[in-house]
Amino acid sequence: MDCVKDLFKRYFTKSLKQNNNKTVYDLFKWKKVDVFLKDHKTGKVLVDMKNLEFPENYSQNACDIIASKYFRKAGVPGENGYENSMKSVTHRMVNFWCESLKDEGLIKTEDESSIFYDECAYALLNQMCAPNSPQWFNTGLKLSYDICGAKQGNYYFDENLNKVVESKDNYTRTQASACFILSIEDKLLGSHSISNQFVTETKLFKGGSGTGTNFSTIRAKGEKLSGGGSSSGLMSFLKALDKNAGAIKSGGTTRRAAKMVCLDVDHPEIMDFINWKSKEEDKVRALGKMGYDTDIDGEAYETVSGQNSNNSVRFSDEFMNKVSKLEQNPDDTIELIGRTDPKLNRIEKIKNIWDAFNNSAWKCADPAPQFSTTFNAWHTCPAGEDGKLNAPYNRINSTNPCGEYAFLDDTSCNLASINIYKFYNITNNTFDIEGYLHIIDLVQLILESSIHWGQFPTEDIARKTYLFRTTGLGISNIASLFMVMGYPYDSDEARTLAASLVGILTGESYYVSSLMAKEIGPFKKFEINKPYMMRVLRNHARAASVDIESLQAILGNNFSNEFEDLNYVPLKVKHSVLKKEGLSYIGKTLKDCWINALKSGIKFGYRNAQVSVIAPTGTISFAMDCGATSIEPFFSHIVYKKLSGGGFMTIINPVITIALKNLGYTSEQIEDILSYVLEKENVSENDYTYEKILDGKIEGAPHLKDEHLSIFDTSNKCGSGERYIDPMGHVKMVASLTPLISGSVSKTVNLPKTASVQDFKDVVLTSWKLGVKGITLYRDSSKAAQPLNTTLSDSNDINIEDFTYNQLLSKVKELQKGIKYSKRDKIIGIRKGTTHPAQIDDVKIYTTVNRNSNDEISEIYITTDREGTIIMGLLNSLSKAISVMLQYHVPPQDISRMLRGQKYEPYGFVQKHPYIKYVSSISDLISKVIDIELGDFSRCQVKPENYDKDSLVLGNSSPELNTIKTNGNETKIKKIDGEKVYGTVCPTCSSTRMVRNGTCMVCLDCGSTTGCS
Secondary structure (H helix, E strand, C coil): CCCHHHHCCCCCCCHHHHCCCCCHHHHCCEEEEEEEEECCCCCCEEEEEEEEEEECCCCHHHHHHHHHHCCCCCCCCCCCCCCCEHHHHHHHHHHHHHHHHHHHCCCCCHHHHHHHHHHHHHHHHCCCEEECHHHHHHCCHHHHHCCCCCCCCCEEEECCCCEEEECCCCCCCECCCCEEECCCCCCCCCCCCHHHHHHHHHHHHHCCCEEEEECCCCCCCCCECCCCCECCCHHHHHHHHHHHHHHHHHHHCCCCCEEEEEEECCCCCHHHHHHHHHHHHHHHHHHHHCCCCCCCCCHHHHHCCCCCCEEEEEECHHHHHHHHCCCCCCCCEEEECCCCCHHHCEEEEHHHHHHHHHHHHHHHCCCEEEEHHHHHHCCCCCCCCCCCCCCHHHCCCEECCCCCCEECCCEEEEEEEEEHHHHEECCCCEECHHHHHHHHHHHHHHHHHHHHCECECCHHHHHHHHHHCCEEEEEECHHHHHHHCCCCCCCHHHHHHHHHHHHHHHHHHHHHHHHHHHHHCCCCCHHHHHHHHHHHHHHHHHHCCCCHHHHHHHHCCCCCCCCCCCCCCCCCCCHHHHHHCCCHHHHHHHHHHHHHHHHHHHHHCCCCCCCECECCCHHHHHHCCCCCCCCCCCCCCEEEEECCCCCEEEEECHHHHHHHHHCCCCHHHHHHHHHHHHCCCEEEECCEEEECCCCCCCCCCCCCCHHHHHHHCCCCCCCCCCCCCCHHHHHHHHHHHHHHCCCCECCEEEECCCCCHHHHHHHHHHHHHCCCCECEEEECCCCCCCCCCCCCCCCCCCCHHHCCHHHHHHHHHHHHCCCCCCCCCCCCCCCEEEEEEEEECCEEEEEEEEECCCCCEEEEEEEECCCCCHHHHHHHHHHHHHHHHHHCCCCHHHHHHHHCCCCCCCCEEEECCCCCCEECCHHHHHHHHHHHHCCCCCCCCCCCCCCCCCCCCCCCCCCCEEEEEECCEEEEEECCCCCCCCCCCCCCCCCCCEEEECCEEEECCCCCECCCC
């Protein structure tokens, strides 16, 4: 392959060459599905679409996500007025990319156009790759449906006029980028000013995109202003911008604004910035004690600042070197430098900053570290657009919100991901390396076409995107590949395989980029950046462990294996591991890709300044039916498979079966292991029958050998199991991939709740030493909880901790004055009741609700299997307190409201109860049980059979009653407005199944992400 036309070949659609009567869509079997989604909290219908057309192999979950998020809902010609087939969406996007490449001069013949169309359509329909969400939203609407949209203030670079012009409408060109980095200058008004930042961020948030900015240019509090007086400081503006982001989210969309805020470690306000979020978390905890809702979108968090951004501190090598020597030099210092006023310069101890940083991250997961020297050592364009190598604005100063796109300020990147597992042949246990290379070629052409016919939110971004043309191709679902190949996530084999495949992706992408450059020219600012870009690519080749002789043949005999201009030695691909595992063909491809990329790039340059990132890929991973997102390990062994008629079926991760077979287990042994993980027997207790499934651990499974356990390790403990991936396993994976991608890796290191601040220090310091560019740390349970109420009344001025015993008695007597007491009606003799079984973590809870002769709830007893423990004593006390309240005629719905949303351990996913699947505490569990006894299932994750989707309950004395069946029993319910569900819920569908995905969170039900891609 030595020119672009060689990229246009039939690989997946060879059969179409022999049969001209067939189209690419005839290569798939199709099915009709209905998509029905509702808000888990309110019951409101979000999507109700009938007879939609999808390939037969798509899961219901993939259909739901694609239809609800990506099908165009208005303005589409035809009877429905909306897109109702995956064929339509595929054609809309692929046809646009095809026409754009024709216009750009990369597709020259109709035969090339036909091949490119068919191969891309096949890849999309077969879930082998997917572009980022903005492509699905915007691309091809004008070309396919003549949907124009009004002017939105977008811009593009007109090559004929040689200048940036405003787009005439919203959809003739595509807004395909999700990731933006903005610059800001230290001025109040004008271009790139503080006030302009509000406008630009608002425009991006409105469209669902994310921004990243380094705010280190803004002068600190107290620095002199040119017009007299002094600045209110950086933090005042950050808080204002944070509120703006929150207002855009709440005012127009359900998606939380995605925003990265970076600050250099030498800024005078660095300590305030570091402690910002942890102090706000303390306020949330205090508000929780006063009864305010501490849900992530609740009143407590809305009251405090700093909740709409990911915060990062930019650490230099100079700072980190001093950190690494703190034991020898505990009093070492750094000078904090005023932006305009040297009088604000001051000396701060390294230890103080380091301790504050890690304490804050330990408390609330913010801020995260970004290692600025490492970022810029791999910068392909440090000369920028003006050739000024050392200019601050030509450095990499920030990333996008999720941390994977890192480049010049005022640039953008459109992303796509490849479902890496799709190229593994489970029949002969080989990886389709030729198909993988082909898909890389196709997607880089797609991303280039989206730049050519793209549009951008500001004039500067339009200009600089045109000048540098960065693309962001990545991978997803690598955890599935690891498992079927028998590699633990935390192993040399997994890291070597991942690094090799990512290295192939980057090397092949640069090679394709050079072929495009040969045809239509390199990116406009290639020549002034060529020496630096070639140095970076040579370092990539070294990290790929390309043979020195091969590189010397291209680069000259003076070329050595020593990395250039790096302050550390990156991890290199271990070809000996590939050889041992029978994967030498992958190693050979990796070397060949980098030889081709360098040889061709030296001759022709590159069309794109960057080509690869590792993004979180939440929503598009679900659209591709990936078992795991991005480079993340599996979250658990249990998968909730959506059913077409509604509801879920609980199954085991299907990859486990294939992995066990590849490990040599017999069919009978595999069945025994799966049964152990799922525990599929039905269990009846009192009036309830439930499926005992949800422990999910694989440890202790029959037949499973100890040496195979690590293959099935997940990011967190499964059920009552103890195994999980060590935090350093995440760090080593990121460190293995970083030297082989253009951008960075969006990745969170999961730490257990028992992790110490020292553990955080160890992870951050090790990450820097290994060459990681940036990483996020999250300790389980580190976000604010809502504890038991400790106030005596609703009055906010009463602080129980400050009272003496006598003062406490006095206050109680004061509160009792004038109160009329009702008579207590105790239940006598035999009483009827219902017991609700539940299990939170490994704690079994049995809640028995008894009723009096009038069928009113009059007693509640809560027991556990932990006889003689503190928790048993506390539950007995709680039972007595609630029962006495009921017998004094306190309405049960008031008791439920009092208990609802309290958060303490144990909490999380619930086993054994047919309707309750998640609680924030035992108190929250009891609240839900009381609701159920009153006929209210609105806060339950699973509803009973025949439950009216519009019916949210309370009380059995209402004049408007409906009847539903719960396990054969009739229950009366009433329609009312539902109350807020506490806990971390999805902002789109209110599901509680939100999990961490890279530096973001993603909903396992509807695919919504808190990130920007």
